[in-house]
Amino acid sequence: MGKVFGAHAVSVDGYITGAGPGPGHGLGDGGSLFDWYFAGDTPSAVFDGFKLSEPSARVFDDVAGRVGAVVAGRNTYEDSDRFGGGSPHPTAPLVLLSHRPAPGITDRQTLVTTGIEDAVxxxxxxxxxxxxxxMGGGVLTEGLKAGLVDEVVLHQVPVLLGGGRPFFQALPAHVRLRLLEVVPAPGVTHLRYAVEN
Structure with missing residues (x-):
């Protein structure tokens, strides 16, 4: 059985979007969080069209290549235009965690309404x-609360957004992390942590 992890580009002040995220404007005013996807000359082996720096490509493809399924929450799903009826990952199917019906769900997506344990x-x-x-702060937070998360990967971009959607919501009193890897790269620092429950 594989691991459960969360990975996201995040600002130094902890946001995964800029101000004003919503349907059709999923990143809010924080589009710079993903500039590193296209800031190099090394093509991703997993995502067509991504050209990263060599260190970012190595980390990104290692993480993306491990993924067999994606669990996303309703806000991420709607803000991302329902992933066009598919998934944010080119080969890993989507499981949508929502506490209400999702009329736009397709046969390439799985809806779970009974909580994070069932979605995972x-x-x-x-x-x-x-x-x-x-995928998304709410889902990752619920996974951490339930003790389901093995790793957290932060692609930390050197920007302070000052607002937007925070990566983490209200967490249990303490979640201890152990640093496994730090990879500096142009425009981003990749941080991988083990969750110590």
Whole structure:
């Protein structure tokens, strides 16, 4: 069975979007968080069109290549225009965690309405031996609260956004992390942590 992890580009002050995120404007005014996807000359082996610096490509493709299923929350799903009926990952199917019906869901997506434990279980069933990634701050926070998360990967971009959607919501009193890897790269520092429950 694979691991469960969360990975996201995040500002130094902890935001995964700029101010004003919403449908059709999923990143709010924080589009610079993903400039490093296109700031190099090394093509991603997983995502077509991404050209990263060599260190970023190595880290990004290692993380993306592990993914067998994606669990996303409703805000991420709607703000991302429902991923066009597919998934944010080119090969890993989407499991949508929502507490209300999702009329736009397609047969390439799985809706779970009964909580994070069931969403992760469904994603594990899809992923097989590969990993499950939790996409969005709410889903990652719920996974941490439930003790389901093995790793957190932060692609920290050197910008202070001053507002937007924070990566973490209200967490348990303490979640201890152990630093596993730090990879500096142009426009981003990649940080990988183990969650110590």
């Amino acid at each position: 279980a469904a994603a594990r069933g899809i992923a097989g031996d590969k990993d499950v990634t939790l």
